[in-house]
Amino acid sequence: MQRTKIKELLTGAEVGNDVLLKGWVRTKRGNKYVNFIAVTDGSTIQNLQVVADAEKFPEETLKDVTTGASVAITGELVASQGKGQAYEVIAKTIEVLGKADPETYPLQKKAHSLEFLREIAHLRFRTNTFGAVFRVRNTLAFAVHKFFNERGFVYMHTPIVTASDAEGAGEMFRVTTLDLDNLPRTDEGKIDFEEDFFGRATNLTVSGQLEGELAAMAFSDIYTFGPTFRAENSNTARHLAEFWMIEPEMAFYDLKMNADLAEDFIRYVIRYAMEQNREDLEFLAQRLQEEDKAKPQQERQEMTLLEKLEFVVSNQFERITYTDAIDILVNSPAYKKKKFQYEVAWGVDLQSEHERYLVEKHFKKPVIVTDYPKDIKSFYMRLNDDGKTVAAMDILAPGIGEIVGGSQREERLELLTQRMDEIGIPTEEMWWYLDTRRYGGCPHAGFGLGFERLVQFVTGMGNIRDVIPFPRTPKNAEF
Amino acid sequence: MQRTKIKELLTGAEVGNDVLLKGWVRTKRGNKYVNFIAVTDGSTIQNLQVVADAEKFPEETLKDVTTGASVAITGELVASQGKGQAYEVIAKTIEVLGKADPETYPLQKKAHSLEFLREIAHLRFRTNTFGAVFRVRNTLAFAVHKFFNERGFVYMHTPIVTASDAEGAGEMFRVTTLDLDNLPRTDEGKIDFEEDFFGRATNLTVSGQLEGELAAMAFSDIYTFGPTFRAENSNTARHLAEFWMIEPEMAFYDLKMNADLAEDFIRYVIRYAMEQNREDLEFLAQRLQEEDKAKPQQERQEMTLLEKLEFVVSNQFERITYTDAIDILVNSPAYKKKKFQYEVAWGVDLQSEHERYLVEKHFKKPVIVTDYPKDIKSFYMRLNDDGKTVAAMDILAPGIGEIVGGSQREERLELLTQRMDEIGIPTEEMWWYLDTRRYGGCPHAGFGLGFERLVQFVTGMGNIRDVIPFPRTPKNAEF
Numbered sequence: 001m002q003r004t005k006i007k008e009l010l011t012g013a014e015v016g017n018d019v020l021l022k023g024w025v026r027t028k029r030g031n032k033y034v035n036f037i038a039v040t041d042g043s044t045i046q047n048l049q050v051v052a053d054a055e056k057f058p059e060e061t062l063k064d065v066t067t068g069a070s071v072a073i074t075g076e077l078v079a080s081q082g083k084g085q086a087y088e089v090i091a092k093t094i095e096v097l098g099k100a101d102p103e104t105y106p107l108q109k110k111a112h113s114l115e116f117l118r119e120i121a122h123l124r125f126r127t128n129t130f131g132a133v134f135r136v137r138n139t140l141a142f143a144v145h146k147f148f149n150e151r152g153f154v155y156m157h158t159p160i161v162t163a164s165d166a167e168g169a170g171e172m173f174r175v176t177t178l179d180l181d182n183l184p185r186t187d188e189g190k191i192d193f194e195e196d197f198f199g200r201a202t203n204l205t206v207s208g209q210l211e212g213e214l215a216a217m218a219f220s221d222i223y224t225f226g227p228t229f230r231a232e233n234s235n236t237a238r239h240l241a242e243f244w245m246i247e248p249e250m251a252f253y254d255l256k257m258n259a260d261l262a263e264d265f266i267r268y269v270i271r272y273a274m275e276q277n278r279e280d281l282e283f284l285a286q287r288l289q290e291e292d293k294a295k296p297q298q299e300r301q302e303m304t305l306l307e308k309l310e311f312v313v314s315n316q317f318e319r320i321t322y323t324d325a326i327d328i329l330v331n332s333p334a335y336k337k338k339k340f341q342y343e344v345a346w347g348v349d350l351q352s353e354h355e356r357y358l359v360e361k362h363f364k365k366p367v368i369v370t371d372y373p374k375d376i377k378s379f380y381m382r383l384n385d386d387g388k389t390v391a392a393m394d395i396l397a398p399g400i401g402e403i404v405g406g407s408q409r410e411e412r413l414e415l416l417t418q419r420m421d422e423i424g425i426p427t428e429e430m431w432w433y434l435d436t437r438r439y440g441g442c443p444h445a446g447f448g449l450g451f452e453r454l455v456q457f458v459t460g461m462g463n464i465r466d467v468i469p470f471p472r473t474p475k476n477a478e479f
Numbered sequence: 480m481q482r483t484k485i486k487e488l489l490t491g492a493e494v495g496n497d498v499l500l501k502g503w504v505r506t507k508r509g510n511k512y513v514n515f516i517a518v519t520d521g522s523t524i525q526n527l528q529v530v531a532d533a534e535k536f537p538e539e540t541l542k543d544v545t546t547g548a549s550v551a552i553t554g555e556l557v558a559s560q561g562k563g564q565a566y567e568v569i570a571k572t573i574e575v576l577g578k579a580d581p582e583t584y585p586l587q588k589k590a591h592s593l594e595f596l597r598e599i600a601h602l603r604f605r606t607n608t609f610g611a612v613f614r615v616r617n618t619l620a621f622a623v624h625k626f627f628n629e630r631g632f633v634y635m636h637t638p639i640v641t642a643s644d645a646e647g648a649g650e651m652f653r654v655t656t657l658d659l660d661n662l663p664r665t666d667e668g669k670i671d672f673e674e675d676f677f678g679r680a681t682n683l684t685v686s687g688q689l690e691g692e693l694a695a696m697a698f699s700d701i702y703t704f705g706p707t708f709r710a711e712n713s714n715t716a717r718h719l720a721e722f723w724m725i726e727p728e729m730a731f732y733d734l735k736m737n738a739d740l741a742e743d744f745i746r747y748v749i750r751y752a753m754e755q756n757r758e759d760l761e762f763l764a765q766r767l768q769e770e771d772k773a774k775p776q777q778e779r780q781e782m783t784l785l786e787k788l789e790f791v792v793s794n795q796f797e798r799i800t801y802t803d804a805i806d807i808l809v810n811s812p813a814y815k816k817k818k819f820q821y822e823v824a825w826g827v828d829l830q831s832e833h834e835r836y837l838v839e840k841h842f843k844k845p846v847i848v849t850d851y852p853k854d855i856k857s858f859y860m861r862l863n864d865d866g867k868t869v870a871a872m873d874i875l876a877p878g879i880g881e882i883v884g885g886s887q888r889e890e891r892l893e894l895l896t897q898r899m900d901e902i903g904i905p906t907e908e909m910w911w912y913l914d915t916r917r918y919g920g921c922p923h924a925g926f927g928l929g930f931e932r933l934v935q936f937v938t939g940m941g942n943i944r945d946v947i948p949f950p951r952t953p954k955n956a957e958f
Contacts, residue, residue: 003731005631005699022731023699024919041730042698043631070696070921072731097731098890098920105918122690122911123918125697134698138633145624152484152522154617159949160639160706161652161683161721163956173640173676174659175652175683177710180670183659191659197652197710197720198956204640204654211601211949211958217549218604219521219613220484220502226706227639231656231676241676242640251520252482252501252551252576411577432601432958439584439602440503441577442549470638470690475678477642479690479911 001074007043012087014077019089021048022072022097024126027109028065030054037065037091039073042125045132045279049080049088061094068100068107068126114466121470122479129287132280133467136273137455143272144225144246144451147265153248154219157226158208163200164429171231172203173241204229209446210380210433212249213409216444217436223248225451233474237463238401240452242472249446255382255391255408258445259368262395262404263317266366266454271313273458274306281306281458288460301399305460308398317366317395322350325369328362329354349376355396366403367396379419381407382443393447400457406447413437480553486522491566493556498568500527501551501576503605506588507544509533516544516570518552521604524611524758528559528567540573547579547586547605593945600949601958608766611759612946615752616934622751623704623725623930626744632727633698636705637687642679643908650710651682652720683708688925689859689912691728692888695923696915702727704930712953716942717880719931721951728925734861734870734887737924738847741874741883742796745845745933750792752937753785760785760937767939780878784939787877796845796874801829804848807841808833828855834875845882846875858898860886861922872926879936885926892916 001020009019023041030036033054038047050073054062065071072095080088102108106120107127117124124130148155161175177197178184184195193201208224215222224247231241248261274281285305292300303311320328329335329344334357342351350358350369359367371389374381381390395404410416416437420427427434455467465471470479480499488498502520509515512533517526529552533541544550551574559567581587585599586606596603603609627634640654656676657663663674672680687703694701703726710720727740753760764784771779782790799807808814808823813836821830829837829848838846850868853860860869874883889895895916899906906913934946944950949958 007631022921024697042633068919070730070919097922098916098918100918120911122693122914123697125694126919131697134633134635134694138635141634141636142624142628145621149621152486154521154613155620156613156617156948157620157706157723159721159951159956159958161708161951161956162958164958171656173654173656175654176659177650177652178659180653180655180657180659180662197712197953198951199954200956202956214601214958215604215613215948218503218602218610227636229640233676242638244636251549432599435601437577439577439579440547440549440605442501443576469635469694472638472640472677474676477638477640477677477679477681479638479641479643479693 003072005043006039006041006046006048009048009077009089010044010046010085010087012077012079015079015087017077018074018092019077020072020074021050021089023048023070025065025067025069025071025100027067035062035065037071037073039071040126040131042131045128045135045283046085049082049085050075050091050094051088052091052094057091057094061096064096064099065094066100066102066105067109068105069096070098071096114463118465118471125469128283130466132277132283133455133459133461134469135280136277136284136459137467139273139276140269140455140458141225141451143269146272147268148223148248151221153221153223154215156208156212156215156222156224158205158211158224160205160227161198161202162205163198163202164210170206172206173229173231175202175204206230207245207448208247209249209448212247212446213444214432214436216249216251216446217440217442220251221248235474237465240464240468240471240473243464243468244451245448246451247446247448249444251442251444253408253445254443255370255393255445258406258408258447259319259370259393262393262406262447262449263368265449266395266403267313269454270309270458274309274313281309284459284461309458312366312397315365317368318363319368319370321371322369322373322389323371325350325354325358328358332357332362334361347373347375352401355401359396359398359401364398366398369394369396377407379423379425380409380416382410383415383419391445397453397457400453403453403457404447404449406445408443408445411437411441411443413441482551484522485518485520485525485527488527488556488568489523489525489566491556491558494558494566496556497553497571498556499551499553500529500568502527502549504544504546504548504550504579506546514541514544516550516552518550519605519610521610524607524614524762525564528561528564529554529570530567531570531573536570536573540575543575543578544573545579545581545584546588547584548575549577550575593942597944597950604948607762609945611756611762612934612938612940613948614759615756615763615938616946618752618755619748619934619937620704620930622748625751626747627700627702627727630700632700632702633694635687635691635694635701635703637684637690637703639684639706640677640681641684642677642681643689649685651685652708652710654681654683685709686724686726686927688726688728688927691726691925692923693911693915695728695730695925696919696921699730700727714953716944719943719947719950719952722943722947723930724927725930726925726927728923730921730923732887732924733922734849734872734924737885737887737926738798738849738872741872741885741926741928742847744928745874745882746792748933749788749937753788753792760788763938763940788937791845791876794844796847797842798847798849800849801851801868804829804833804837808836811836811841813840826852826854831880834880838875838877843877845877848873848875856886858902858904859888859895861889862894862898870924876932876936879932882932882936883926883928885924887922887924890916890920890922892920
């Protein structure tokens with residue numbers, strides 16, 4: 001007999017037939033006459049209830065059917081008489097494939113804290129919460145590819161190990177095969193990176209954007225979706241040392257087209273997850289409401305998770321310039337009551353508290369802020385005609401803050417090299433980047449979206465470490 | 480007017496309408512009365528021919544319309560009178576967005592060697608060959624996700640930076656933020672990795688398999704698709720230091736189910752590329768035939784690229800045990816004529832020449848070799864009842880060699896730890912891996928497929944550096 005997954009069994013298509021299911025025991029309850037075994041196989045958040053006549057099975061077997069054990073069970077799929085499920089299986093055979101000693105198995109029935117589960121990240125996939133989170137993550141990842149594929153974008157694998165620093169900022173991880181106990185030295189006593197694997201000093205990439213631009217100058221529209229790295233010692237709920245980023249780059253796009261695409265993209269992937277993972281999201285919404293109950297009234301969410309997602313997919317994002325954003329902030333009650341910790345003034349970057357005010361208090365929806373002062377943005381952003389702002393955009397989401405950062409790129413060779421000189425980026429090393437402006441350059445734009453921030457937004461998980469399988473953070477590279 | 484991509488214009492749907500196209504000039508020819516401008520925008524391998532009445536446009540403008548320049552052109556889409564294209568555009572306006580000085584632009588009309596193009600990898604996307612290769616790569620990547628998504632597999636992002644060595648072999652890149660000029664030392668004078676970013680020594684992953692197994696024990700079926708690394712000093716046409724790997728892992732699978740899945744998978748993604756990228760593959764097939772003409776008769780391919788792909792998708796792969804493979808080799812004419820350079824004997828690993836003999840001479844189709852001697856395979860492979868072989872499988876493809884390596888995994892804790900002890904893999908550090916055998920373990924299997932090898936197989940490109948955007952190899956991390 002071939003195994004059927006629980007998601008399929010629960011459609012009831014095979015009702016009346018004998019079926020084979022395989023999975024892990026979530027709970028067992030019952031009495032000396034009958035056992036009710038809830039089995040999960042990860043295909044859905046729902047368990048399948050197996051009814052086992054205790055007289056039919058050796059006590060030895062049923063004793064091993066404990067939380068976490070893996071089982072293969074055959075039986076008839078029938079409409080359930082009990083509450084809580086539409087179908088159940090009346091067991092004919094039960095085989096325990098792998099036991100899980102109740103004395104030592106860490107995941108017992110009781111709810112565990114997210115902190116504890118992080119320490120057993122190899123087992124947390126088996127909980128309802130993380131099962132739901134990673135099924136949603138999977139759906140979002142697929143939606144990313146589907147969105148771009150439908151629009152003719154070419155997926156580019158930009159390099160992970162790189163000799164360049166895309167942002168001109170951001171601390172990087174060194175990648176080396178040099179023997180650290182016996183470092184080769186040049187005549188001047190410096191470390192001789194010519195002896196290193198790549199013949200030069202190399203790092204882990206902080207962004208695939210610059211390489212993405214090269215490909216956009218041939219395929220018109222490309223995107224990356226790969227890991228990026230920051231060696232920043234930030235031990236917060238918002239930062240990871242290793243995270244996945246999506247970076248589309250489009251030839252012949254201006255800032256408005258860029259913002260339109262980003263907005264369409266975010267709506268599309270959220271809608272797709274809402275269609276594909278309804279049950280998971282309902283569970284996560286409920287989880288969030290439970291969590292909220294422990295908080296003081298004013299910190300609780302105004303909308304449930306599903307209401308928030310519905311709101312985002314059915315409303316246009318607000319669009320304002322940085323200059324207008326500063327005006328709003330300076331004229332806000334919060335500012336007048338001196339509630340902001342950080343300075344608000346034209347030319348100073350927006351802090352998290354300011355972004356949250358704009359998104360959560362003022363507009364109550366995602367906001368696209370554009371045209372930032374050039375001095376607080378990257379060298380490759382296109383200078384506006386005012387000479388003091390650049391065609392940048394950040395998308396700010398409720399509860400998350402910045403979820404997208406993008407810009408129209410400076411395609412004018414002279415202005416670009418002038419800016420690089422100003423802030424000390426060596427133009428010789430970037431010959432290949434500048435070639436795209438020398439040969440057939442054109443107006444183009446792109447953005448970057450941190451995938452984990454998106455997963456957080458959709459799942460409502462508060463800590464970024466809970467939306468990536470094995471988080472990498474300062475002092476932590478376990479598993 | 481909104482821009483239309485050339486792929487869409489060439490369907491003719493907009494014939495009779497005025498259209499706006501944007502892209503790059505491939506060639507310009509003509510006389511003082513009329514110019515024929517071939518424009519590409521990367522959406523298809525086909526160019527769009529633009530007909531420009533020389534009298535209508537300033538000489539200044541047409542002078543800048545050179546190979547590589549980026550242009551925006553409006554005009555009427557009409558059925559073409561000339562040979563070679565069904566539709567063309569009669570230009571009304573021509574704007575040169577970015578020039579490409581013919582004196583210095585490296586990509587002129589003449590054919591360039593693949594070696595030369597590798598040195599300008601930032602521009603090679605603009606050639607017919609690399610345009611086709613990377614469009615096919617994109618399609619294959621999408622097909623990977625589509626295949627697994629349709630089967631309910633969960634996509635897992637396993638960590639890139641890791642403190643473990645999945646294979647127990649394979650040279651690794653060190654990842655560090657320690658100041659190499661001032662390395663912290665312990666009291667015993669050793670480098671103090673507790674001071675490093677992650678509080679321990681870390682490397683770039685060689686495989687996501689072990690982490691994948693953890694997730695399969697919750698979701699049943701998962702896959703990874705991410706970058707992996709080898710710090711091997713192999714300067715060959717088959718090796719990269721950074722490459723992308725696909726690693727599915729399935730609970731409740733045995734070796735046969737594993738092989739079935741791998742075979743279905745390979746056929747599926749190739750068929751998908753044949754449907755989606757017909758023109759690109761026809762071009763690459765022709766390219767290969769041209770290349771073949773320069774070779775001696777006996778080195779030429781027996782089938783064209785498309786014939787080969789058609790053959791693979793419509794024929795079952797051959798399946799033999801390692802023991803049978805050795806028999807075939809020992810009884811082969813090649814062996815008797817001492818044509819093999821390396822030893823053929825039970826217990827010795829198959830070399831490339833042996834694999835090629837089996838695939839290209841003996842069976843003339845892809846071959847799945849199973850049940851290798853345990854001593855030449857990894858510790859995590861399941862010991863067969865004979866006590867001397869393991870449930871391993873390699874899939875060998877014509878012209879490429881090993882394209883898939885996989886196995887049923889050893890789920891029996893005792894046998895697994897015994898094997899780890901035998902070959903000196905520390906079981907304490909791998910507590911999390913062994914936990915999957917302690918708690919609800921079950922028979923399971925998986926495989927790894929090198930994505931670039933697959934792209935090579937489908938595109939017919941002989942050098943692996945020509946199927947990844949920016950290859951990373953010894954002494955080379957340019958771009």
